[in-house]
Each structure stands twice: as structure tokens, then as C-alpha cells.
Amino acid sequence: MVVHGFDEEAADRVFHALANATRRDILRRSFETDLSVSQLAEAYDMSFAAVQKHVAVLERAGLVSKENQGRERLVKAEAGKLLWARQALDDLEVTWRERVDQMSDLLAGDSGQ
Amino acid sequence: MVVHGFDEEAADRVFHALANATRRDILRRSFETDLSVSQLAEAYDMSFAAVQKHVAVLERAGLVSKENQGRERLVKAEAGKLLWARQALDDLEVTWRERVDQMSDLLAGDSGQ
DNA sequence: CTATAGTCCAACCGTATGGTTGTACATGGG
DNA sequence: CCCATGTACAACCATACGGTTGGACTATAG
Numbered sequence: 001m002v003v004h005g006f007d008e009e010a011a012d013r014v015f016h017a018l019a020n021a022t023r024r025d026i027l028r029r030s031f032e033t034d035l036s037v038s039q040l041a042e043a044y045d046m047s048f049a050a051v052q053k054h055v056a057v058l059e060r061a062g063l064v065s066k067e068n069q070g071r072e073r074l075v076k077a078e079a080g081k082l083l084w085a086r087q088a089l090d091d092l093e094v095t096w097r098e099r100v101d102q103m104s105d106l107l108a109g110d111s112g113q
Numbered sequence: 114m115v116v117h118g119f120d121e122e123a124a125d126r127v128f129h130a131l132a133n134a135t136r137r138d139i140l141r142r143s144f145e146t147d148l149s150v151s152q153l154a155e156a157y158d159m160s161f162a163a164v165q166k167h168v169a170v171l172e173r174a175g176l177v178s179k180e181n182q183g184r185e186r187l188v189k190a191e192a193g194k195l196l197w198a199r200q201a202l203d204d205l206e207v208t209w210r211e212r213v214d215q216m217s218d219l220l221a222g223d224s225g226q
Numbered sequence: 227c228t229a230t231a232g233t234c235c236a237a238c239c240g241t242a243t244g245g246t247t248g249t250a251c252a253t254g255g256g
Numbered sequence: 257c258c259c260a261t262g263t264a265c266a267a268c269c270a271t272a273c274g275g276t277t278g279g280a281c282t283a284t285a286g
Binding site for chain 1: 121122124125127128129131132133134137140141144145190192195198199202203205206208209
């Protein structure tokens with residue numbers, strides 16, 4: 001039995017992976033087309049190894065996966081993980097949203113007061 | 114004229130702020146109730162200064178604001194910024210979503226082919 | 227088989243991060 | 257007025273991060 005509602009370390013990895021413009025761009029491109037690591041690397045003004053590291057961070061976060069295709073590795077975006085991240089964001093404000101909803105109900109004027 | 118669609122550095126700050134379990138917890142609590150920094154600090158097994166730093170990170174990201182109340186500073190969650198973050202997530206996969214929608218349309222069988 | 231394209235990994239480097247302690251300053255209570 | 261409370265900030269430390277270069281391995285092309 002875990003203390004928290006969901007895996008906090010997974011959230012750490014996911015949000016950390018998203019906290020970098022290069023990695024977000026890699027994600028965007030990966031959502032458009034499956035690209036090899038070297039194809040991705042061509043797009044940025046940094047070494048191949050640096051891009052490779054960024055892909056590794058995204059992979060550890062579960063935001064992309066790599067598919068072996070001959071000597072190339074195709075980077076595939078994982079849409080589900082992004083949805084999970086969105087849900088994690090929403091969960092941060094559930095109580096707030098509940099209270100806003102409650103207030104709306106009150107304003108709708110159903111309580112006797 | 115900016116190259117990117119939105120402020121990448123703001124995204125860096127927001128996602129980095131979210132990439133830490135303590136800060137996410139501070140955000141959750143702040144959404145429940147406005148709390149002073151020392152009230153927040155009581156909840157964690159670390160120094161007051163450490164919690165203060167976490168709040169500062171959240172503040173720089175625009176996820177919370179601080180309101181002077183006598184000698185205390187009340188930490189208030191900024192729901193709008195969280196919505197902005199959610200939108201930023203959605204934007205990462207727009208092209209993907211567009212393609213999925215297109216595919217749905219095709220399957221719905223309206224094109225003459 | 228050999229050469230090369232694609233990838234991975236380790237070592238290294240400067241800077242940022244997350245924590246600490248200590249000090250300074252403002253505010254409210256007795 | 258004086259003191260305790262709440263906050264801010266600087267200095268310091270270990271570790272993580274983002275980048276580099278170089279070396280090793282695998283698979284395809286000739």
C-alpha cells in the first residue's frame with residue numbers, strides 16, 4: 001500500500017522531462033512523425049550525444065519509446081503518458097474545483113440557508 | 114516577433130516547478146486553503162528556509178502568489194497558471210490529435226476516395 | 227570483409243538545484 | 257519598549273543537470 005494517490009517519482013520524471021524546451025520540441029516532432037535519433041539530432045545546434053540524452057530523459061519518463069528498425073531507433077511519442085500528465089495537473093486542483101463547483105451550486109440557489 | 118508560439122522559458126519554469134513532490138504538495142494545499150509560509154513549513158520534514166525556497170520557485174513560475182497579511186505572507190494558488198500548463202501540454206500533441214481526428218473523419222467515410 | 231552510418235556509453239566540466247545554517251529585519255502582543 | 261514570531265536572504269555544500277569529446281558496438285552497403 002502506497003501513501004500517495006499516484007506515483008510521485010513518475011510525476012517527478014515526467015514534469016522534469018517536460019521542463020526543457022529541446023525536449024518539448026522533440027516531443028512535438030515525435031507526435032508529428034516517428035523519427036530516428038539522428039534525424040532528430042539534425043534539428044538542433046548541439047551534439048548527437050546531447051540529443052540522445054534528451055531522448056533518454058523522455059524515455060525514462062515514459063513520454064516516448066524507441067522501436068528498433070535495423071540500425072536506427074525510431075522515437076515514438078506516447079500520447080497516453082501525456083494524458084496521464086494532464087490528469088496529474090488536474091488532480092492538483094481537485095479540491096479547488098470541487099469548491100468552485102459547490103459555490104456554483106450555492107449560487108444556483110438550491111440550499112434553504 | 115517571436116519564433117515560438119508561446120513563452121518557452123515560462124514553460125521551463127512552470128514544468129520545473131511542478132517536477133518536485135514537495136512543491137506539488139504545496140500547490141495542492143494552497144488550492145485547499147490559503148496558508149502562510151510557516152504554516153506550510155510545519156507540514157514538511159525540512160527547514161523553513163527550504164520550504165521558503167520551494168514557494169519562491171512556485172512563485173517565479175506564476176503558480177502561486179503571496180499576499181501580505183500583517184507579518185505573515187499568505188500563499189495563494191493561481192488556478193489560471195495551472196490551466197495554462199494544461200494548455201501547453203495539449204499543444205504538444207495538437208498535430209497528433211489533428212491526425213487522429215482526420216483518421217476518425219476518414220473512418221466516418223465521407224471522402225469520395 | 228571493410229567501411230560507414232547510427233547508436234550507446236563513460237568521463238569530464240561548469241552551472242543549477244535542493245538542502246543546510248546563520249543573520250537581519252519587520253510586525254504584533256504583553 | 258521589548259521580545260517572540262514570521263519572513264527574507266546570503267553563504268555554503270553535495271549532487272544532479274546539460275553540455276562536451278572520445279571510444280565501442282551493431283547493422284547495412286559495396
